[in-house]
Amino acid sequence: MARQIVLDTETTGIDPKKGHRLIEIGCIEIDDLLPTGRTFHHYFNPDRLIEPDAIRVHGITDEMVADKPRFSELSQAFIDFIGDAPLIAHNASFDRGFVNMELERLGLTATDPDRWIDTLEMARYKFPGMANSLDALCRRYNISLAERDKHGALLDARLLAGVYLELSGGKERGLDLTMHGAVSATGEAIIVMDYGPRPRALPSHIHPEEAEAHMAFCLKYLKDKNMWGYTAS
Template sequence: MRQIILDTETTGLEPENGHRIIEIGGYEIEQRRPTGRRFHEYLNPDRSVDPEAVEVHGITDQDLMDKPRFADIAARFIDFVTDAELIIHNAPFDVGFLDSEFSRLGAQWGQLADYCRVTDSLALARRRHPGQRNSLDALCRRYAIDNSGRSLHGALLDAEILAEVYLAMTGGQVTLHLGARDNEGPAQPVAGDQAVSADRPRLPVIEPTAEEAAAHAAWLEQLDRDSDGACVWRSLTGEARA
């Protein structure tokens, strides 16, 4: 399962009022492990950045003068997200801005949903923790994830932090360093891994009873509902949904 944790920074809050994307950060994970692939661009929005927005992310007009425009990176962005599941915190905000950017390029570019599936991690957090604060900072505190480097918002940094939060929310994994891969080779073994002798006694296989199998299937159905269909067990074992 290929997933991309995505975040954007913008000139302001409303694309309908001409606000634009000025930074995109994407962080890829597959089967709940980082692949080492990232997408990161600062963009020239051809307009000024609102002072209130600069206070949030620290990106100024001067910073963006020599950066590419969305049209320059749109094809590469589409290649990066196509057929993936995008995990976005408060997804309607980012999707609205991305769809606005595609619309500026012409109807032939379609909309984000034409290329990938989107999951809103904020909606997921609200289901997991109803009545509680579910901002990215609040979730970091809840799941003991270090976000000390986040004095200002930044698209790639926020995407990397959200990846840890999402893994913690959906499976209890709070680190991205087990068997992490980079672009130069396959996954590295976890410290302490040892080869198992081929001469070892075979382990007994205990088949589940009908009741245990039914309880297992019911639990997977619950996981599917809680994770919006992202039950990793089924993707790994090929078990069919009921």
């Protein structure tokens, strides 16, 4: 599996068609389902007020972004970072709508819908009829939410990377998305992921009778080949 970008955004409201804008974007680069340590994370001045309902979700106030750069100042850095990689987001149509709106405002080419991978759709296919919010999926996959008081683009992208790995087949590679201090590709202080062993072993799904039957087969037919270390008594 090639390079992919896990992406999350925070905004002034819920509808870019009504003039709402990006105020934060967080991207994490993964390659072959492993974090590379490269991120793109910035806050933006939206040149408009943030709605109270949005502030209650992400905690970002007008004062916090008043001195931040406009998206236009970092648009090329964002485009360079994502390149032509697939973009992974939860409820991707929301993030895609805001990203494309910001690009189109600048006369830039919008991202193709076909390059977006929606983890919400993946989760609904895998868990039909169940709660499939990012929080619900983190709890289902035992991904810690201890650091998450409110939504934040980089933190949510990190959580989503763990969820995407599980939805894509689980932690065969022993990936543990732990955060450490580092410097991003754009020079900002950011948080980088590392990986380590699975914290606890997966339970066996083999019934004792199946295990006994398998051992009996090995002892009967393999004899001195002893491929699995069994010894005939």
